[in-house]
Structure formats: C-alpha cells, structure tokens
Amino acid sequence: RKPLVIDQEEYICEIRKGSRLHLAKAITFIESTVTDQQTIGQQLLKSLLPFTGSSIRIGITGVPGAGKSTFIESFGKMLVDKGFKVAVLAIDPSSSVTGGSILGDKTRMEELAKHPNAFIRPSPSAGTLGGVHKKSRETMLLCEAAGYDVIFVETVGVGQSETIVRGMVDFFLLLALTGAGDELQGMKKGIMELADAIIVNKTDGTNEKLAKKTVAEYKQILHFLAPSTPNWITPALAVSSLYKTGLNAVWETILQFQSKMMSNQVWQNRRKDQTIDWFKTMIVNKLYDDFFSSMEKKQSMKQLEQLVREEKVTVSQAVEELFSSNSKE
Ligand code: GDP
Structure with a gap:
C-alpha cells in the first residue's frame, strides 16, 4: 500500500487562511483510526500548536430538548454578527447513543452553518461519550489555529461527558428548563457545580413567568453550592433562544468572567492544568x-x-x- 502523503505546508497555510475544507480534512486525519492518517493529523497539529490558545472555549450541556442547538445557533449568530468567528463541536443528531436532537431529522444549526465565519463539526457517531470524542480536544485546537474566536463544545449528560468537557473549556454553561426543584431531585447537583452559568432557556410565551421563577430558584440553590471556578459567583440567567432574548447578557457574563479570570491567573493556570490532565x-x-x-x-x-x-x-x-x-x- 502506498503511504499517504499530503502537502503539509499547503494545509497549514490554508488552515491559517481560514479554509474550512482544509480544516475539516485535518480533523478527519486527527479522528482517523488509520495509523498513517493519524500521523499526518498529529504532524499538522504540532505545526499549528503555536497558533492556538487565543480563543474562548465554551462547553455547553443540557438534556436532549433543552434547546442546546437552538441556543448555539442563536448565540453563535449573534457572535458572527459582532464579527467573531465561531466554531462548534456539535452532537451528531444521527447518533442514538448521545440522544441528539429530539427532532431526529432536523438539520441542527442550519442557519449558523451557512455563515462564512462559522464552522460546525458534528462528532463522529462512533466512539463518543455524550457527543464528546477522544479527539475533541485536538479538534478544538485545530479550530483555534484556524482563527476561530469562540469555540463551543456541546455534550449531553451521559456518564462522564460533562466532566470531560469541563476539563477542555474555559467556561461551562448548563442549559436548563423550568422547574429547578425537579432538576435538583433528578440530577444534578454535581453538574450544577461544574457550571459557570446556568441558563434557563425557553423564557418566552406562556412559559415566561415560570422560567423567571426558575431563575430565582436556581439563584437560591447556587448559594449553597461550591462554584465551579474560584472567585466566581455562578449566575442564573433567563434566555429565549427562539426569540433571541437575554443572549447579550450571557455574552457579557462570559466576557466578565474572562477578564476577571485572566487578571487573577485562574484562566491561564486552568489551561495549563487541563493540558497536563489531557497528557x-x-x-x-x-x-x-x-x-x-x-x-x-x-x-x-x-x-x-x-x-x-x-x-x-x-x-x-x-x-x-x-x-x-x-x-x-
Ligand atoms: P437540544 O436537543 O438540546 O439541542 O434542543 P433543540 O435545540 O433541538 O430544541 C428542542 C426543541 O425546543 C425544539 O423544538 C426547539 O424549537 C425548542 N426550543 C429551543 N429553544 C427554545 C426557546 O427558547 N423557546 C421555545 N419556546 N422553544 C425552544
């Protein structure tokens, strides 16, 4: 069999210039189980590593139907409209293991996917835990080298998937629905303690009043939990991903978090710790x-x-x- 050869210089140059095609191919190499493809993927990653590190990495979790893909689509569109480049490592809706979207045949994040400054990569359906692949972290780094300013890593709560994503990102969002009390019963104190913000989605229409009450309940509960990040008070925020309300407040929260955690070095130290954990x-x-x-x-x-x-x-x-x-x- 002929060994696989690619023009590495060209790949690196094209990825840096923002070619989504080359980025997608590089990710395929990284995810491959074929040895020489893997090797190429690792070589590309090594060459691109100096260009990584400058994005905001955001993890997002929530049960199927919570509105993750709708939120990422609306939030992502707001960010591309602000001039940012946005990458999403998304759950593959065809994967029954991950739950995916409850509307199985719906193309997720269709609008955002069309935008030239957005890149959406569904996790391969095999070998993932709640939508998180063994190579998701490396995929994230490739996206970063390609100049994406904000990277979303999506997961559903399956086993350890939330902890894995928390270990990859700077900021972790829990997308919740109304009825904080119920959620606390069924889940998920542990997951709440991983979150840097709890977003109560679907705060609209007949659901609005209850959603606002839920936000207040979460705020109460959060008082008694350990924050996910030291010196940070985890907020609860009301959002409608469908009607696009409350999204700016989420972004402001993330920016505040970034500025605070960068000035007290928590941001930088966490990333170093994450790299060692990854190792x-x-x-x-x-x-x-x-x-x-x-x-x-x-x-x-x-x-x-x-x-x-x-x-x-x-x-x-x-x-x-x-x-x-x-x-x-
Ligand atoms: P996911 O499984 O967490 O990705 O959830 P989806 O984004 O697929 O959303 C599940 C359902 O909730 C879909 O029918 C969405 O249209 C709906 N949905 C999502 N966000 C909102 C919202 O803010 N308000 C309302 N009313 N419905 C929403």
Missing part, C-alpha cells in the same frame, strides 16, 4: 488501546477467563498473570 488521559488511553489490541493478551485473557470461571484462579491472580511480562502461551 495523563492520553497515557491511559494508549495503555488501554495497546493492551486490548494485543493478540497475545487477547489469547491469555481468554484462557484466564476460563480459569476464573472454573474458580481455579482468583480474579486478582488472573490480572497479575495477565500483566506479568511473559504470560503462559
């Missing part, structure tokens, strides 16, 4: 991948499984055996 996660991923892709290990595992089943060895013994350098053939 550690990658080590674990690599160990995991190497281990489970080893034929030899697979065979020993099968044999040991049988022995465990027959209670001839204990589970701990079997694990020890598996990790001892030369397990029996």
Whole structure:
C-alpha cells in the first residue's frame, strides 16, 4: 500500500487562511483510526500548536430538548454578527447513543452553518461519550489555529461527558428548563457545580413567568453550592433562544468572567492544568488501546477467563498473570 502523503505546508497555510475544507480534512486525519492518517493529523497539529490558545472555549450541556442547538445557533449568530468567528463541536443528531436532537431529522444549526465565519463539526457517531470524542480536544485546537474566536463544545449528560468537557473549556454553561426543584431531585447537583452559568432557556410565551421563577430558584440553590471556578459567583440567567432574548447578557457574563479570570491567573493556570490532565488521559488511553489490541493478551485473557470461571484462579491472580511480562502461551 502506498503511504499517504499530503502537502503539509499547503494545509497549514490554508488552515491559517481560514479554509474550512482544509480544516475539516485535518480533523478527519486527527479522528482517523488509520495509523498513517493519524500521523499526518498529529504532524499538522504540532505545526499549528503555536497558533492556538487565543480563543474562548465554551462547553455547553443540557438534556436532549433543552434547546442546546437552538441556543448555539442563536448565540453563535449573534457572535458572527459582532464579527467573531465561531466554531462548534456539535452532537451528531444521527447518533442514538448521545440522544441528539429530539427532532431526529432536523438539520441542527442550519442557519449558523451557512455563515462564512462559522464552522460546525458534528462528532463522529462512533466512539463518543455524550457527543464528546477522544479527539475533541485536538479538534478544538485545530479550530483555534484556524482563527476561530469562540469555540463551543456541546455534550449531553451521559456518564462522564460533562466532566470531560469541563476539563477542555474555559467556561461551562448548563442549559436548563423550568422547574429547578425537579432538576435538583433528578440530577444534578454535581453538574450544577461544574457550571459557570446556568441558563434557563425557553423564557418566552406562556412559559415566561415560570422560567423567571426558575431563575430565582436556581439563584437560591447556587448559594449553597461550591462554584465551579474560584472567585466566581455562578449566575442564573433567563434566555429565549427562539426569540433571541437575554443572549447579550450571557455574552457579557462570559466576557466578565474572562477578564476577571485572566487578571487573577485562574484562566491561564486552568489551561495549563487541563493540558497536563489531557497528557495523563492520553497515557491511559494508549495503555488501554495497546493492551486490548494485543493478540497475545487477547489469547491469555481468554484462557484466564476460563480459569476464573472454573474458580481455579482468583480474579486478582488472573490480572497479575495477565500483566506479568511473559504470560503462559
Ligand atoms: P437540544 O436537543 O438540546 O439541542 O434542543 P433543540 O435545540 O433541538 O430544541 C428542542 C426543541 O425546543 C425544539 O423544538 C426547539 O424549537 C425548542 N426550543 C429551543 N429553544 C427554545 C426557546 O427558547 N423557546 C421555545 N419556546 N422553544 C425552544
């Protein structure tokens, strides 16, 4: 098989100039499971790394139907109208695992996607946790090098996906619906403690009064929770993504957060910590991948499984055996 060769200089130049096509291809390399494509992706990322770091990274979570895609579309459009470039790492609506949109066939963020200063990348449907891919962080860095000022990383609350996204972003938004009390019962104190702002969406029409009451309830609850970011009082805000109200206040909040956290170094330190956490996660991923892709290990595992089943060895013994350098053939 011929090795894959690309003109790296051209890619880097085009990505820096804002070619969405080249950016999309580079992301495909990064996400690829084919070794030489992966290698190219990593080389591109390495060359582009000096151009990363200057965007605002925003994570956003909420149950399916909370209005994440509607919010990102309206908020994103407001930002591109202000002259910013906006990238979105979005949930793939076709993925049933992530929940996606409750309106399965609706194209998400269609309007925003048409804008020349917006770039929307759905996570691949395989290998994601709540819409977050193992390579989402690297994808985010590529977008940053391509000059995107604001990057959204979207997730639904599946397992650890919120924690993973919190570990990638500067600012974390929880999109909520009316009935804070109910939510506190069912979820999600833990998730509320990850948020830098709680946005009560659908504050419009017949829902408006209840939504405003919910905002007040959240404010009360937030008093008793630890803030996600030191020296920050997590606000609750009312928004209608459909009628585009309250969006500017969200942006103002994010800018205030940025300015405060940059001046007290929390912003910079958090990013450094996140990079180190990423490093550690990658080590674990690599160990995991190497281990489970080893034929030899697979065979020993099968044999040991049988022995465990027959209670001839204990589970701990079997694990020890598996990790001892030369397990029996
Ligand atoms: P997601 O699953 O969290 O991405 O939610 P969607 O953005 O797909 O929204 C789910 C439904 O809620 C859709 O029918 C939207 O039109 C509706 N929706 C989203 N935001 C608002 C809003 O601010 N007000 C109202 N009334 N409906 C909204």
